[in-house]
Amino acid sequence: MNALTHSTERFRIKLAIAFGCLPMFLVGIQQANAEVTAVPDQIVFSDQETQVKVELLHGGVALPGSSITSTGFYVDDHRYDHMIQTERGETGLVVSPTESLEIGTYDLIIETTVGRAKVRVSSPLQDLPTSLENRAHRLGVTVEELTKSYGLQTPMGREIVDLGIPSRYFVGQVFDINMEGDIDRLVIWRINGEVVEEGLGSYALRYVFREPGDYIISMQETKEGVIVSTSVGQTRVVPEASIEHEAQVGRPLNLIAPDGYDSYTWLMADQVLTREQSLIHEFDYPGVYSLTCISKSEGEVPALRKLSYTIIVSRP
Numbered sequence: 001m002n003a004l005t006h007s008t009e010r011f012r013i014k015l016a017i018a019f020g021c022l023p024m025f026l027v028g029i030q031q032a033n034a035e036v037t038a039v040p041d042q043i044v045f046s047d048q049e050t051q052v053k054v055e056l057l058h059g060g061v062a063l064p065g066s067s068i069t070s071t072g073f074y075v076d077d078h079r080y081d082h083m084i085q086t087e088r089g090e091t092g093l094v095v096s097p098t099e100s101l102e103i104g105t106y107d108l109i110i111e112t113t114v115g116r117a118k119v120r121v122s123s124p125l126q127d128l129p130t131s132l133e134n135r136a137h138r139l140g141v142t143v144e145e146l147t148k149s150y151g152l153q154t155p156m157g158r159e160i161v162d163l164g165i166p167s168r169y170f171v172g173q174v175f176d177i178n179m180e181g182d183i184d185r186l187v188i189w190r191i192n193g194e195v196v197e198e199g200l201g202s203y204a205l206r207y208v209f210r211e212p213g214d215y216i217i218s219m220q221e222t223k224e225g226v227i228v229s230t231s232v233g234q235t236r237v238v239p240e241a242s243i244e245h246e247a248q249v250g251r252p253l254n255l256i257a258p259d260g261y262d263s264y265t266w267l268m269a270d271q272v273l274t275r276e277q278s279l280i281h282e283f284d285y286p287g288v289y290s291l292t293c294i295s296k297s298e299g300e301v302p303a304l305r306k307l308s309y310t311i312i313v314s315r316p
Contacts, residue, residue: 065088067112108120
């Protein structure tokens with residue numbers, strides 16, 4: 001075999017090898033460009049016992065749990081991570097609700113080393129226990145016993161009236177209510193069974209929620225030692241979620257703190273930006289910045305609300 005034949009044979013071998021590897025090479029490109037998909041991509045939670053295994057696929061291949069870098073539970077730009085819990089498995093992760101989960105529709109965002117997946121989470125919660133049932137279960141008593149200890153009993157034939165308060169408050173937020181009634185009646189306000197306000201004609205209550213959890217508020221009217229009526233409301237207090245905003249270098253960002261407070265302080269890296277209710281600020285460089293707004297009210301019932309903002313700044 002002459003040199004030309006050897007050269008031709010070597011070329012054929014290289015060509016065969018190259019074309020033999022081409023399908024594998026193309027598969028590699030397809031996988032690199034593939035999106036990360038979640039299976040299932042929709043979850044419905046109707047009770048607190050439900051657990052759902054979510055598999056993550058990349059190019060049709062299941063991703064290991066170790067590839068998951070973070071998760072976030074969102075409504076628009078607001079995070080509510082306290083409402084669910086996730087646990088990574090060998091592949092994918094297991095998702096389940098916490099006692100803080102509220103009725104609504106959310107997006108579970110799962111970040112991985114090769115991309116992002118989204119799961120739509122709905123919580124009709126028709127089978128979830130009420131705040132009274134949750135608390136009774138934790139205390140090891142019946143709902144009837146808890147109702148009695150909370151002073152939520154009323155004379156035979158009289159109904160317990162719903163106070164009609166919002167279903168959710170934030171830690172540090174003020175609960176402010178003013179009812180109408182007879183000034184000669186003794187009014188007793190209780191929160192989770194504890195008397196917080198009492199007096200003749202005391203139909204107004206101002207209270208600050210300082211800890212997360214379920215709260216049962218009741219107002220009881222008595223006249224000459226006889227219970228005339230009982231009104232009850234339930235609410236859930238949750239921590240403030242960090243609020244995300246986008247901004248551009250050199251362009252003003254305008255944020256407004258909640259109404260109803262006496263003073264405001266906007267902070268960035270422990271530096272005071274302004275003490276006005278409204279913040280107008282320009283960023284000189286791109287990046288991710290953390291802002292904090294502290295709202296305070298003085299008076300008989302001091303209130304403090306702390307909001308955290310994550311600002312993502314890009315170039316125009």
